[in-house]
Amino acid sequence: MATFAFFDALRESLKPRRFLIWLLLCVGCFGLGLQWEAIIGGTADERYGQLSSMIVFRMLALAAAILSTNIISQEIEQKTVVYLLTRPIPRWQLLLARLGASVIVTFIIGLLGALGLALGVYHTLPLGEALFLRDIPALGFASLAYCSLFLLISLMFNRAMLVCLIYAFGVEMIAPSLQGDLYKISLFSYAQGIAQHPVMKGAGEKGLTLISGQLADHPMETATAIISLVVVSLACSALSVWWFGHFEYVPREDAE
Amino acid sequence: MITLTGASKWYGQVIGINDITCEIGPGITALLGMNGAGKSTLMKLVTGQLRPTTGDVKVLGMDPFANPEVYKEVGYCPEIDRFYERRTGRQFVNFLARISGMSAADAKRRTEEVLEIVGMSDRASKPIASYSKGMRQRIKLAQAMLLDPKIILLDEPLNGLDPVGRRELIDLLAWLAGQGRTVLVSSHILYEVEQMTRSLLLLHRGRLLATGDLKVIRSLIDKYPHKVRIETDDAKRLAGIITEFPNIVSLRFGIDGVLDLEVREPDIFYRNLNKAILDKNLPVNGFQSPDNNLEAVFSYLVER
Numbered sequence: 254m255a256t257f258a259f260f261d262a263l264r265e266s267l268k269p270r271r272f273l274i275w276l277l278l279c280v281g282c283f284g285l286g287l288q289w290e291a292i293i294g295g296t297a298d299e300r301y302g303q304l305s306s307m308i309v310f311r312m313l314a315l316a317a318a319i320l321s322t323n324i325i326s327q328e329i330e331q332k333t334v335v336y337l338l339t340r341p342i343p344r345w346q347l348l349l350a351r352l353g354a355s356v357i358v359t360f361i362i363g364l365l366g367a368l369g370l371a372l373g374v375y376h377t378l379p380l381g382e383a384l385f386l387r388d389i390p391a392l393g394f395a396s397l398a399y400c401s402l403f404l405l406i407s408l409m410f411n412r413a414m415l416v417c418l419i420y421a422f423g424v425e426m427i428a429p430s431l432q433g434d435l436y437k438i439s440l441f442s443y444a445q446g447i448a449q450h451p452v453m454k455g456a457g458e459k460g461l462t463l464i465s466g467q468l469a470d471h472p473m474e475t476a477t478a479i480i481s482l483v484v485v486s487l488a489c490s491a492l493s494v495w496w497f498g499h500f501e502y503v504p505r506e507d508a509e
Numbered sequence: 510m511i512t513l514t515g516a517s518k519w520y521g522q523v524i525g526i527n528d529i530t531c532e533i534g535p536g537i538t539a540l541l542g543m544n545g546a547g548k549s550t551l552m553k554l555v556t557g558q559l560r561p562t563t564g565d566v567k568v569l570g571m572d573p574f575a576n577p578e579v580y581k582e583v584g585y586c587p588e589i590d591r592f593y594e595r596r597t598g599r600q601f602v603n604f605l606a607r608i609s610g611m612s613a614a615d616a617k618r619r620t621e622e623v624l625e626i627v628g629m630s631d632r633a634s635k636p637i638a639s640y641s642k643g644m645r646q647r648i649k650l651a652q653a654m655l656l657d658p659k660i661i662l663l664d665e666p667l668n669g670l671d672p673v674g675r676r677e678l679i680d681l682l683a684w685l686a687g688q689g690r691t692v693l694v695s696s697h698i699l700y701e702v703e704q705m706t707r708s709l710l711l712l713h714r715g716r717l718l719a720t721g722d723l724k725v726i727r728s729l730i731d732k733y734p735h736k737v738r739i740e741t742d743d744a745k746r747l748a749g750i751i752t753e754f755p756n757i758v759s760l761r762f763g764i765d766g767v768l769d770l771e772v773r774e775p776d777i778f779y780r781n782l783n784k785a786i787l788d789k790n791l792p793v794n795g796f797q798s799p800d801n802n803l804e805a806v807f808s809y810l811v812e813r
Contacts (some may be wrong), residue, residue, distance in 0.1 A: 257607045332591040334651065339556050340609045341580040347608075498575055501559050 255346040262354035266362075268319060275362045278312055279369040286373020301374040301384050302450030309370055310441055312402035313363035313392060314421035317399030320355035322414045324348065325497065326407035334502055345494040348404070352490065356400045363392035384450065394482040398440045401489035408496045429471070436471045440485065446478025510534055510660055510691040511555055516564035517715075518550050525550035527715040528564065533693055537680035537686045539702040540695040542712035549588055549694040550609045551712065552664045555693070556585045568660065580609075584653035588695075590645055598633035598640065599624065605652045613795055623651040628677065642669030650678070660691045667701050679705050734758045734771035737778070739796040741766050754781045766794075 266272070284307060289300045293495035320491035325348065337347060361496035367388045399421075406420070407413035428439035436442045452470070511533040511795065518525035540548050553559040557573030557580070566573060573579040593601055605617035618624060624630040627647040639702040646669050653661055663682075669673050673723045682705060686692050696702050702709065707723040712729045719726050740748045751770065752760060756778060758771040770777040775798070786793050 254608060254610045261604065261608070332589045333593060335558065335585075335587045335589065336605055337608070338558055338575070339580055339583070340605065341577040341656070342608055342610065343577050344575050416640045503553060503558050 254342040255350040258347050258350035259354050262351045266358040279365040282308055282366045283369035283373040286370040297374050298384055301371060301453055305367060305371050305388055306450050309363060309366040310444060312366050313395055314399055315360045316362040318403050318417035318421050320359055321400045321403035321430055322407040324351040324355055324404055326413045329502055344498045348494055348497050352400060352404055356396050359400055360393050360396040363396060387448050391444045394479055395444040397486045400484040401486040405489045405493045408493055442471060443478040443481045446473030447475050512567045514565040516561040516566050518554060518559060518561045520568045524715045529717045531710060531717060531720055532780055535689050535691050537692045537706035538708045539706050540693060540710050541702050543697050545716040546712040548712055552662050552695060556662060582659045584658035584661045586653040586666055588662040592637040594638035595636055597636055598629055601637060602652050606655050609656055619655055621653045627651045643671055643674050646670055649682050661685060662693045734773060735775040737770045737772060737796060737798050738766045740794040742792045744768050747772055751786055
């Protein structure tokens with residue numbers, strides 16, 4: 254049951270009409286990577302690091318928000334949840350199977366975005382580029398953490414997508430650049446702890462540095478970052494499972 | 510099979526059902542009530558989508574809320590008309606079969622069987638978005654029968670079906686009940702229910718108003734005056750004949766040759782009226798019973 258739920262969700266998310274937009278965005282990353290030298294200058298590593306933080310990780314958060322809210326929240330909005338909830342599949346299995354699929358698809362989107370960007374910046378397959386290679390686990394752990402967090406939000410709030418987008422493009426953009434400990438509320442800060450993107454020295458554009466979350470310097474050990482993202486993921490997933498198994502999910506206007 | 514003990518469900522300040530105690534066993538039982546009576550709430554409690562605020566709901570002796578063991582034995586045809594619209598009917602039913610734990614081969618076989626039963630096997634390859642209301646109802650019914658359940662719950666299943674479809678569905682329900690299954694059907698149309706079963710649960714504003722055999726409930730209703738309106742070209746002559754009938758409570762002349770009556774035991778009255786029309790060649794243009802709706806039935810029972 255859970256295996257089927259996982260592969261069905263994976264198949265649905267990877268359908269061409271749904272996935273095409275993400276592929277186009279990845280092509281956009283490639284184009285931006287090509288043009289960024291002419292716009293900003295700097296070394297290839299600096300350009301890759303800045304664009305990866307600014308574009309690829311934002312795209313990752315956006316994909317996680319969309320795919321995670323699809324897991325249950327969209328079923329509730331569309332009132333199709335009744336068919337799932339009256340099947341002999343334990344709710345936790347359904348939830349985790351679909352979460353797993355959304356994590357994988359989010360990671361694939363992030364990875365393709367990073368690959369497109371690296372191809373544009375380095376003009377070659379980036380298999381030997383340290384920054385790209387560090388981005389792979391960073392994108393993986395960030396996918397897991399974003400999807401788990403957004404799934405929990407989608408189960409707890411009515412306008413889940415809005416809340417997720419505010420987090421992805423508000424908190425994630427501003428918090429990493431804040432002084433003090435507030436950067437810790439941003440998952441991107443931990444992803445950055447794994448990716449270790451270099452700060453672009455010659456850019457001089459405060460706005461771009463803010464968007465890429467590099468305005469303040471918060472050094473973090475890779476191990477600390479990984480452990481933090483895993484703990485957040487596990488905590489959010491466990492809470493989601495409890496929440497989904499405990500509360501009623503009927504189409505909302507029916508309950509009014 | 511299904512037991513409710515003092516079950517109530519509140520949505521904040523709004524009551525869904527109020528202190529309902531009943532048992533539902535094998536055969537067809539109709540859940541009758543007007544819109545907003547609490548039929549769907551009761552269905553959702555039995556299918557474990559909702560928890561009772563107070564009281565207890567048991568299905569096959571188990572708490573149905575989020576209970577996969579219960580869902581192995583329960584098929585549910587919801588009232589809502591929502592699907593994964595881009596999927597075909599066949600894909601939709603097959604998806605639900607697979608997610609219920611069937612192997613690919615079993616799911617395919619069972620999908621074809623239930624589509625055949627509901628008369629959709631030759632039309633299930635188009636996207637659901639292109640289906641008529643009747644076809645969508647049939648697909649909902651097909652998915653409810655997937656697991657060959659002991660208990661089948663159908664929320665307003667006759668909505669949108671044409672007369673042939675209705676007849677087929679009623680026959681199908683009778684066949685399912687004949688196999689010893691428990692079939693609970695909700696409806697707000699008394700006439701529909703009468704064709705399916707004589708076993709009723711009458712819900713009104715969240716309360717269980719009456720249970721039991723339709724005949725008993727009918728007789729309760731018959732104790733109270735039943736309104737009849739007759740249109741005629743000769744109201745005076747007709748009134749003279751009708752007043753000789755037994756059980757006439759009141760008679761009033763309306764405008765344009767209309768007679769408004771209140772009668773007891775309407776079946777006897779209608780029989781006498783038919784006989785009089787034929788024997789005495791009475792000029793009756795038409796008659797109707799403003800009471801012949803569920804609301805009137807409920808108001809009688811509430812006042813009782």
